[in-house]
Structure formats: structure tokens, C-alpha cells
Amino acid sequence: MRSSRQVKDLIKNMSKQRGIHAQLLLRNYMFERLLERIAHSDFNQHFVLKGGVLAASIIGVDLRSTMDMDATIQGYPVNQGAIEKAFLDIVSISLEDGVILSLEKVEPIRDEADYNGFRLSILAQLDQVRLPLKVDLTTGDKITPKEIEYQYQLLLEDRKIEVLAYPIETVLAEKLETMITRGTTNTRLRDFYDIYALLETKKAGFNNDLLQKAFLSTANHRGSEGLLKDGETILNEVFQSDYMEQLWTRYQQQYPYAIDINWKAIENAVLQLWKMSIQ
Template sequence: MSSSQKRNLPASVRQRLLNLSDSKGIAFDLLLIRYAVERLLYRLTQSNHADRFLLKGAMLFAVWTPAAHRPTRDVDLLGFGSDDLDGMKRLFQELCEIPITDDGLLFDSGSVEVEQIREDARYGGLRVQLLAMLSNVKIPVQVDIGYGDVVTPGAETVQFPALLEFPAPTLRAYPVYTVVSEKFEAMVALGETNTRMKDFYDVWFLCEHFEFDKRILREAISGTFERRRNIVPKLENITAFSATFAEMKKPVWLAFLKRNALKSPELTVVINRIRQFIGPVLEANAVSSVAAKWTPQKGWGD
């Protein structure tokens, strides 16, 4: 690449992302964040720190489905090793300074800030915030890092899809079983105070698009509840699966869909589907009493 091409690359990338935003109907600011996260993950995979993290959260859905999932402005990771603030700041400053110039982005190592996550007292973790520059556009990047969660049946190696023609990050990530188990545990733990409609949407989406092995899902749920010091409930005792809850949270659900420009059935339909999916797994003799495979077309069956 000539020096002239390198100078023009950020503007070229910005225009291509703008074109992609128009063609896909995705807000440009969200697409910029998605691109910056992708390129930060790529830098992570080119460092000595890739084995310290697993990809999780909403960004993981970009790996699983070519269609746009619900929009998100941050990326979630599971961290291993020390959760020291200064150490994490140095790590991300190092990622920012990796000499990659062919994707048009400049990550500002001086902008890196790290703090404890305090709004979720049960889990905690670290929040990293930094700025990326694309031409004259500042892109805020937020990385939330959790610690200590159990991953069942184990981490998977995935390729995070590249928006443009640049090399895609290949990194370790949560399996779908752990995503379901953590979201289900949150539904149980929060009860009627729950406003996290994203968990209901995500679990509904996953059971409509993926096949599951009941034994593995049961192990994942048991492991997550044990790690989070919660008790796996009986189906009839789950507040979040009740008709009363569905009716009470209907305005919250509709606001969530509107805010994220999502199409979905009514919350009652979504919750009933999740009950069909989760319910048999919670039975005491689940392994022997119900067929072991879930398919979106047939539910639990042979």
C-alpha cells in the first residue's frame, strides 16, 4: 500500500461503512462501534493476551447469525487471571499500540480508563473505556469484563465476522449452553423486579435457531446456579414464567422492542416458548423422562 493510499484509508473505510449502514439499515454510530470492537478483538488475537478472555454477550450473536441481532454498544468478555485495575489498563494500552495500520483505525492508548463495575453487585467485574479514531470520527468503545463464571461444556473457538475485507479475529468464546444458563439464572434471581427484556429475547432467539442436548444444558444450568450461589427452582415457582409477570412486563417488553427496532411475538408467547424449552430440563429425572434433543421445529424429541 502506497503512502497516499495509507493516508486515504481511514476516509475510504468510513465511506464503506457508511455505504454498509445504508444498505443494511443499521444506524451508522452502531456500525462504527461494531467495527471498532471487531478491530480491537483482532488486535487482542495478535497479542500475548488472547488466552485471558472469552467473548460473551450480545456481540457473540454476530458469530451465530448473519442477520443483525439486537444492537449493542459494548462488548462483554469473561476474564481469567488478575482483575487488577492498573494491570488491565496497561493490557489495553498495549492492545491500542499494536502496530496495525491497514484497517484505518487508530486506538488512543491515552484514552484507556478502567473502573470497577458497580451497578451489578452480584457479579462485579471491570469496565474498560477507550476511544478509537476513524478519519476525524471518535468512536467510544466499552469492554465489560466479568470473572469467575463456569463455562459448560467448554470454550469454543470462533471467528468473529469481519464487516469489510480485513482479517477476521479468531478467538475463544462462550458456548450457547452457557449463554442460556446465565440468562435463565438472571430471570430467576431478579424475579418480578426484572427489566432485562434482552434475556428473554435472547433465550427465545436461541431456542428458535439452535439445537440443544438436554444433558449438557442441564449441566450448564446446574453449574451456573451453583457458581452464583442460587438454587435451581421448580418450574411452577419461577416468577418470570408466570402469566402475571408477562402481563405486568408487557409495556417494558414493547418499549424494549421499539428501542432496539426488533420484531418479536408478544411477551406471553416468548415466555411460553421458553417454558417449553427450559421446563423439561428442570425435572428431577430429566435425563430419563424426556427425549434428549431439542430442535426448533419439534421441540424436545428423539
């Protein structure tokens, strides 16, 4: 067990060495503390990690920040009472890490009409430091071929914890499908960055046949397969849009790790993924 002072010092040193804001590292650390409690709970076989926390783990915390945790729930009742009970049990697990987690609120997600789910507000405390965490839990996702056992590398320890997670092929497939369905109305610039960074990080680390199956399966599941014939046209419109390029510039200004990646490089990565996904 590390003392809270040791944790703060390690985060401070890592912040200086890597040029990452200490608050972002602290948030990542707190998400890890929650994730390890989930791994120690009876809920661990129902919780499938996806989203920003997974992307940051694959790409590297110095190359991807995240403000919330996302997961799909499988084989477990997705109702407010059941989710609340599960997470009250999870936050009560003691790991002797000095972190206290409190479940503050559970409310339905109303901004994602395609899926049922709940948003959890959790307060993480380390001595006098108090940090609010958001966790989005959804159901109904199509994972191709199925969830994987993922070795999650901890930030401050030479140790990994095993969690269920999305395969990288499904991660990429969902992001590409979202780009095609939303077109120039898409404001999720982190998806553009993630595709670029994941292709750079995992060039030989994913299965092309599985990627194609995941993309088609995702489109069929979401009812967007009719758009696929126009996919390349839609993507070209996205990358020819001055508005979308402006959004990318704003994203670069907000996240320094993206500052040297121009819009053309993003276009090349997305079109490369498109071609790999439809062959």
C-alpha cells in the same frame, strides 16, 4: 488494508441495504478492531468473549445491536494495574486498519455485586470520527464445560478471527438463571430477545445434555439452586405481568428488529428453554 473512506462507504451501503443505523454498524466495526488486536496479543488466552458482541455475532448484526463488550478473564490477575497494562499494550498494536484506539479509563465495576471486575473506557478513532467504547471484564464465571475457540466473522471482510468465547449452552443457561432470580424485577429485556433469537438461530446447534449441565452448574455457582423448584411459577408470573409486557413493548420500539416478535412468542421460547434445561 481499507482506507477510512472505503470503510465509511461500506458501512453506509450496508446501513441502507439492511436498514440498520450506520452508527450501530460503526460501533460493531470498532469492537471488531479491538477484538482483533486482542487476538494478536499475549492476552488472547485469558480473554473469553460473552455478552452482546458474541450474541450479535451468532444471531447476526442486523438482528442484534450492542452498546458494549463483555468478557470473562481467566488465569490472569484481575487488578487495576494488570488490566491497565494489558490493554495499554493491546491498543498500541498496529493492524494498519486506520483505527486508533486509546485507553481512557479503568474503573471497578460496582453494579454487579456477584463478581469482581473492571470497566474500561476506550476511545476509537477513524479519521475525524471518534467513538467511545465500553468493555466490561469480570472474573468468577462458571463456563460449562469450558470456553470454546470461536470463529468470529468480520463485518466488512470475508474473513474470520479466532477468539475464546462462551459456549452457547452457557450463554443460554446464564440468561435463564437471571430471569428466574430477578423475576418481575428484571429489566434486561435483551436477555428475553436473545433467548428467542438464539433458539431460532441455533435450533439444532447446541447440545441438550450440555445445556442441562450448564444450567445446573450456573445455578449452583450463583447460589440460586434453591429457586429452581419454583422456576416455572416464577416464569409464569413474569409473563403474566403487565409491567413486564410494557417493558417488552418499549424494547420493541427501541430496536426495530424486535418489532414483529410478540410477548407470547417470547414466552414460548423461554418456557421451551426452561423445559429443555431441567429434563
